[in-house]
Amino acid sequence: xxxxxxxxxxxxIRARAKALSAKVPTRWFITSLVALFLAASAAFGGxxxxxxxxxxxxxxxxxxxxxxxxxxxxxxxxxxxxPEAFITPQPGNRLLVIRATVENVWDKPVTTxxxxxxxxxxxxxxxxxxxxxxxxxSVVSDGSPYPDLQPSVPVELAFIWExxxxxxxxxxxxxxxxxxKTYVAGGLVTYGERFQDPFxxxxxxxxVTDVGAGVGQESETP
Amino acid sequence: MTxxxxxxxxxxxxxxxxxxxxxxxxxxxxxxxxxxxxxIVVSGDLGETLTGRNIEAVVSEVRIAESVTASNGWAGPTxxxxxxxxxxxxxxxxxxxxxxxxxxxVIDGITYSASERPDDGTxxxxxxxxxxxxxxxxxxxxxRDLVExxxxxxxxxxxxxxxxxxxxxxxxxxxxxxxxxxxxSVETDEPIWGAL
Numbered sequence: 021x022x023x024x025x026x027x028x029x030x031x032x033i034r035a036r037a038k039a040l041s042a043k044v045p046t047r048w049f050i051t052s053l054v055a056l057f058l059a060a061s062a063a064f065g066g067x068x069x070x071x072x073x074x075x076x077x078x079x080x081x082x083x084x085x086x087x088x089x090x091x092x093x094x095x096x097x098x099x100x101x102x103p104e105a106f107i108t109p110q111p112g113n114r115l116l117v118i119r120a121t122v123e124n125v126w127d128k129p130v131t132t133x134x135x136x137x138x139x140x141x142x143x144x145x146x147x148x149x150x151x152x153x154x155x156x157x158s159v160v161s162d163g164s165p166y167p168d169l170q171p172s173v174p175v176e177l178a179f180i181w182e183x184x185x186x187x188x189x190x191x192x193x194x195x196x197x198x199x200x201k202t203y204v205a206g207g208l209v210t211y212g213e214r215f216q217d218p219f220x221x222x223x224x225x226x227x228v229t230d231v232g233a234g235v236g237q238e239s240e241t242p
Numbered sequence: 243m244t245x246x247x248x249x250x251x252x253x254x255x256x257x258x259x260x261x262x263x264x265x266x267x268x269x270x271x272x273x274x275x276x277x278x279x280x281x282i283v284v285s286g287d288l289g290e291t292l293t294g295r296n297i298e299a300v301v302s303e304v305r306i307a308e309s310v311t312a313s314n315g316w317a318g319p320t321x322x323x324x325x326x327x328x329x330x331x332x333x334x335x336x337x338x339x340x341x342x343x344x345x346x347x348v349i350d351g352i353t354y355s356a357s358e359r360p361d362d363g364t365x366x367x368x369x370x371x372x373x374x375x376x377x378x379x380x381x382x383x384x385x386r387d388l389v390e391x392x393x394x395x396x397x398x399x400x401x402x403x404x405x406x407x408x409x410x411x412x413x414x415x416x417x418x419x420x421x422x423x424x425x426x427s428v429e430t431d432e433p434i435w436g437a438l
Contacts, residue, residue: 129355162318164359171352172385173322211408 076222078198083121084222086200088130088215089141089169090123093196093224094176096144098188099234102180105163107156109182116150116181116188116228118142118196119160123174128213130169132157132177138169140218142179145195149184156180190230198222281402281412294411296340297370297403299331301415304399306389307425310381312363313432323389325382325419326428327356327399330375330437331365337372344402344412347382349419350393356380365433370403378433394419 058066078084083092097117101108109115122138124130131137134153144150159167160176169175188194201215286292291300310324311317325347333340345356345366356366365378388394399415400407 127352129353159318159359162316162359164318164361167359168355168357170322170354170357170383172388173320173383175321 075220078222078224080224080226084198086221087203088126088201089138090125091141091198092121094119096194096226096228098228098230112185113182114185116183118179121174121176122169124169124171127171132166141199143197145197147183148187150181154179155182188228192228193225194228196224196226279408281407281410283412283414285414292413294413296334296336297411297413298334299329299401299413301327301329301399303328304417305425305428306422307428309427311429312360313430314363316360316363318359320383322383322385325384326430327380330377331370332375333370333372337370340403341367341369343367343405344407345380346400348398348400349388354382354384357383374435375437376435379430389419
């Protein structure tokens with residue numbers, strides 16, 4: 021004589037659930053759990069726009085230390101030309117000179133050439149008719165073009181752009197972006213260490229001084 | 243029979259350990275990309291003629307100064323100090339497109355390159371000629387406080403043809419900068435063809 025065990029209601033439900041779960045693929049469980057988690061996070065603000073930290077504003081003379089360079093914007097000057105350094109703009113244009121003290125905080129020399137060097141790290145913002153890249157970058161003291169910046173030796177550089185006459189004038193306050201770069205090493209076909217992908221890391225608002233034909237750019241320093 | 247099997251097992255175990263040890267040794271001693279592409283260093287001292295594959299040089303004098311006046315009249319100020327290295331350099335086997343592209347001063351793992359600010363007053367990046375030495379100064383801008391530091395006692399001047407010395411000769415001259423006086427000013431000679 022066989023006695024069937026008494027079938028309770030709970031046991032029946034359990035058995036049915038077991039049978040059902042055997043039919044449902046495991047992947048569905050995982051997917052639904054993830055969906056549940058995402059829905060919950062969305063309910064608590066997971067889809068809101070993330071707050072980007074504001075780019076800090078620096079005063080003229082304040083320094084910004086990035087991954088590769090320490091940059092201190094000193095002043096902005098408008099000048100006709102630097103004939104002694106053979107820097108003469110096209111007729112109808114003038115030169116916008118941003119003086120900045122730049123120190124290499126890395127352990128190798130850093131060039132000042134555009135696209136790979138410090139020429140990318142300073143940019144006046146929103147000036148009509150101005151090329152993005154500077155016309156040249158020179159050492160203020162001796163006029164040498166595109167010097168290499170040696171580690172821990174600060175150099176005062178002139179970042180020079182050609183601007184249409186009237187695009188900027190005396191006492192205008194311009195915004196100057198100070199950029200930083202990302203360190204990259206090695207690569208599949210590339211070799212060595214470098215800094216690339218400049219991004220705005222700070223900005224300075226500086227008044228422009230018009231020195232006309234430029235009798236001693238240095239004398240205009242505050 | 244069982245004894246043989248036990249011995250065989252022990253032998254297998256020992257064999258496995260030996261293979262693993264060899265594998266570990268191989269992975270530990272395999273040259274990295276940096277190592278197998280590294281420059282071939284030729285070391286020497288001041289006043290010694292060093293010869294590499296396509297570069298021969300002798301560093302005759304090293305001076306440290308607050309300011310430098312080059313032969314072309316250039317006198318660029320620096321916020322650091324100038325290390326002036328007088329050297330004679332020539333290529334050895336080929337001078338087509340060959341220049342003194344690598345002229346560096348390495349102190350405590352930090353690299354300083356020879357300044358090109360003096361323009362014609364320096365031999366940095368100047369083209370080289372086979373068997374006819376180019377003699378002239380190299381000017382290095384280094385931080386002022388570095389001169390008195392302990393690290394300055396073992397500074398290395400590195401010279402090589404072209405800017406990428408990988409898999410080619412690199413002349414390395416060790417100098418003690420801390421033993422040199424800091425001169426107020428230095429005038430450098432005009433770069434010339436011919437030995438000193």
